[in-house]
């Protein structure tokens with residue numbers, strides 16, 4: 001079944017009443033189970049579950065070590081263009097903002113890639129603003145081809161593509177796709193994304209399925225935390241994860257949990273998520289989805305990232321700049337505020353000190369292309 005229709009089935013489900021009905025014995029029963037069900041997951045986000053944060057953290061830590069060992073996968077984003085046709089109210093790249101627009105030439109992309117590659121990083125995530133007129137599919141696949149000289153794993157975080165578009169990216173060497181629905185609540189989605197191509201909720205929602213149909217090796221999905229009630233958003237995200245796992249069992253799937261830190265002056269966060277609630281969310285995802293990768297963004301501070309490392313985290317970015325050309329050129333407008341600006345070397349050192357193994361090379365897309 002298409003995921004849009006699956007989500008519609010839950011439209012009449014009163015999540016708030018369900019959360020209010022959860023009592024301590026429900027949480028104890030869930031924590032004693034081996035397999036967490038579709039409705040156990042939101043129960044772990046209830047107020048009742050807040051009293052069980054310590055056992056949830058212990059359970060999440062045990063599951064993570066069992067599934068992933070002490071390994072943390074590191075990657076670096078490379079912003080190649082910040083032209084955008086959308087009006088996302090929370091983003092400084094929106095076309096409504098008068099910022100310096102940059103669009104890297106092939107030579108400049110090579111310079112950025114070389115600079116990042118020189119640090120020893122082999123996993124790159126190419127990002128653009130959402131302008132298919134400026135950052136055309138050809139521009140993106142050419143950038144992927146350039147990056148193959150420097151990186152073993154190439155991911156993209158760009159505007160949603162057609163199935164054919166994803167097929168071309170995969171053929172060129174893209175092995176992973178990151179795409180955020182931003183907000184799963186359809187009404188709020190339209191309020192925040194009026195006017196541009198992003199207004200097409202369903203085209204975005206079903207982009208992961210189109211990429212999986214074209215055999216993308218790995219997929220990361222997520223919602224921007226802070227734009228709507230995090231429990232409703234997390235429930236929809238969990239449904240989405242289950243849909244992907246059931247429909248595309250060969251795809252490696254991860255979830256990203258970014259708490260939004262907008263740089264837009266007149267945008268007040270509608271539903272901020274506290275640190276305590278964030279830990280509840282992280283551990284709930286790990287308990288409900290033992291084999292799913294979890295990415296923690298540089299929007300979180302160094303101290304907070306270090307503290308939550310054992311609780312389910314498997315992927316982190318390092319050496320991050322959210323400006324186009326931010327690794328080799330003069331600073332320009334950044335997409336969002338970074339709270340953890342550690343270089344790759346600093347990140348590796350801190351991970352090793354904490355007993356984790358940083359991994360900068362665990363996948364080679366060329367082997368897939370040549371097979």
Ligand code: SF4
Nearest residue numbers: 084088091093094130
């Ligand atoms: S979030 Fe993405 S689509 Fe929206 S304005 Fe920013 S770059 Fe454009």
